[in-house]
Amino acid sequence: MRLPIRSPVLILGATALGLGCGSSEPNRIPADLTVLSGDNQAGSVGTALPLPIVVQVEDRQGAALSGVTVSFTADGGGSVTPAAPRSDSRGRVAVSWTLGTMVTQTQSLTVTATGLSGVSRMLHATASPGAAATAAV
Numbered sequence: 001m002r003l004p005i006r007s008p009v010l011i012l013g014a015t016a017l018g019l020g021c022g023s024s025e026p027n028r029i030p031a032d033l034t035v036l037s038g039d040n041q042a043g044s045v046g047t048a049l050p051l052p053i054v055v056q057v058e059d060r061q062g063a064a065l066s067g068v069t070v071s072f073t074a075d076g077g078g079s080v081t082p083a084a085p086r087s088d089s090r091g092r093v094a095v096s097w098t099l100g101t102m103v104t105q106t107q108s109l110t111v112t113a114t115g116l117s118g119v120s121r122m123l124h125a126t127a128s129p130g131a132a133a134t135a136a137v
Contacts, residue, residue, distance in 0.1 A: 030058070055111055057087045066091060071084055074098075103127060
C-alpha cells in the first residue's frame with residue numbers, strides 16, 4: 001500500500017498564513033482593540049483614577065494577542081503608568097491613568113497598538129478641581 005505524498009508547497013503556504021498547528025502567534029497580526037474597563041471615570045486633576053484602564057488586543061478572529069505594544073496618549077497633561085506596556089498572555093494591558101492638571105469637564109485618553117493601523121480607542125474621564133490647600137496666615 002502506497003501512502004500519498006504531501007505537497008511541501010501546500011504545507012509551507014498554510015504555515016506562512018498562520019494556518020498550521022501549534023503556536024502561530026508570530027504569524028497573527030492585531031486587528032482590534034477592546035476596552036474592557038476604566039472608561040468614564042471621575043477624579044481630581046493631577047491624581048490617578050481609582051480604577052485601571054484595561055484594554056485587550058485581538059486578531060481578526062477575535063482571539064487575544066500577546067506581546068503587542070500598546071500606546072496611550074493623554075490630553076491635558078495627563079499620563080499613564082506604565083508608559084508603553086506589552087499585552088500579556090490574555091492579550092490584555094492594564095495601566096493607571098493620572099489626569100492632567102487642566103481643569104476641564106472631560107479629559108481623554110487615546111489608545112493605539114503597534115501593527116494596528118487606523119484603529120484607536122478613546123476613553124474619557126471627568127476631571128474636577130482638587131481639594132483646596134490650606135494656607136497658614
